[in-house]
Amino acid sequence: MQRISKRITAMGKRVRLTDDSLNSHGSRVLTSGVDTAQYERNPVLLYMHERGKVIGFMKDLEVKDGEITGEPVFDCASELSKQCKKQWEVGSLRMVSIGIDVLELSERPEHIVTGQTAPTITKSKIFETSIVDIGANDNAIVMRRDGKQITLGRDSENPLPMLSNKPQTKEPKMELKTLALELGLPETADEATVNAELAKLKASKEDTEKIRKENEALKLAQITAAVEAAAAEKKIPSEKKEHFINIGRKLGIDELKETFAAMSPQVKISTVIEPEPEKKETLAKSPWEERMEEIRKNLKK
Numbered sequence: 001m002q003r004i005s006k007r008i009t010a011m012g013k014r015v016r017l018t019d020d021s022l023n024s025h026g027s028r029v030l031t032s033g034v035d036t037a038q039y040e041r042n043p044v045l046l047y048m049h050e051r052g053k054v055i056g057f058m059k060d061l062e063v064k065d066g067e068i069t070g071e072p073v074f075d076c077a078s079e080l081s082k083q084c085k086k087q088w089e090v091g092s093l094r095m096v097s098i099g100i101d102v103l104e105l106s107e108r109p110e111h112i113v114t115g116q117t118a119p120t121i122t123k124s125k126i127f128e129t130s131i132v133d134i135g136a137n138d139n140a141i142v143m144r145r146d147g148k149q150i151t152l153g154r155d156s157e158n159p160l161p162m163l164s165n166k167p168q169t170k171e172p173k174m175e176l177k178t179l180a181l182e183l184g185l186p187e188t189a190d191e192a193t194v195n196a197e198l199a200k201l202k203a204s205k206e207d208t209e210k211i212r213k214e215n216e217a218l219k220l221a222q223i224t225a226a227v228e229a230a231a232a233e234k235k236i237p238s239e240k241k242e243h244f245i246n247i248g249r250k251l252g253i254d255e256l257k258e259t260f261a262a263m264s265p266q267v268k269i270s271t272v273i274e275p276e277p278e279k280k281e282t283l284a285k286s287p288w289e290e291r292m293e294e295i296r297k298n299l300k301k
Helices: 037-041 079-090 176-182 191-232 238-251 253-261 287-299
Strands: 004-006 015-019 044-047 054-064 067-074 095-106 120-132 141-145 148-152
Touching (some): 015 095, 037 120, 044 067, 054 079, 067 079, 191 238, 191 253
Parallel strands (some): 044 120, 095 141
Antiparallel strands (some): 004 095, 015 067, 054 067, 141 148
């Protein structure tokens, strides 16, 4: 692929080889994706992209500020090279074009600019540069894709596919007919009817969620009240209330109430176990005292 650029100044030596701007076929070549390594090992300068017409080389290649620049050097080893050098110096030849291999295309939104109609070339490789006479515009390019060389210039064939203009979505859009059937509508339902049904479903879903949250709040209030009552009745310790609230969430309010109903209030051990009355110690009687007690009983008869 070749891209034509004007000399930077009328008398300057450096030229712009390529930049990120839109070319004549509605595509762009990203400077950040251009590989110059191979070309720098053999920076051949051709005339009009024709093999065999070597007129020099390109030196001091530089990638900077979104563009690639270099300095053409004419070897003057042929009459053509001498002629091109002279015409370049006087200004009758003014344009340079690069040849690139297209390696990767992209239609991602971040790679597309206003007015672009073909994919952006995000990865490419320079294989030659040429001095040219007339280009379709400052961004005329010669491309080599799948082994075929094509010049992007006036009235040339566009080698790149057109942009699909399809939205970049993660999930494919369901067909209207299929969506209508999924919603229980006739397959002939139009887009407005389908959208109206979808709006109803959305509203219904929101109402359902609201009711669910209200029910959850009511259940929690009932469970909390039951736990507070059990704590007040001394059936559970106060520090265990959160524990029983979590149990109520899992079992439900009915199971929790039955559990509390089977519990007895906690009481202190001291209130349950009464102390036994003290037993008075009885001294053993002597034989004489036992005899005297027997005599007294007989006298009373």
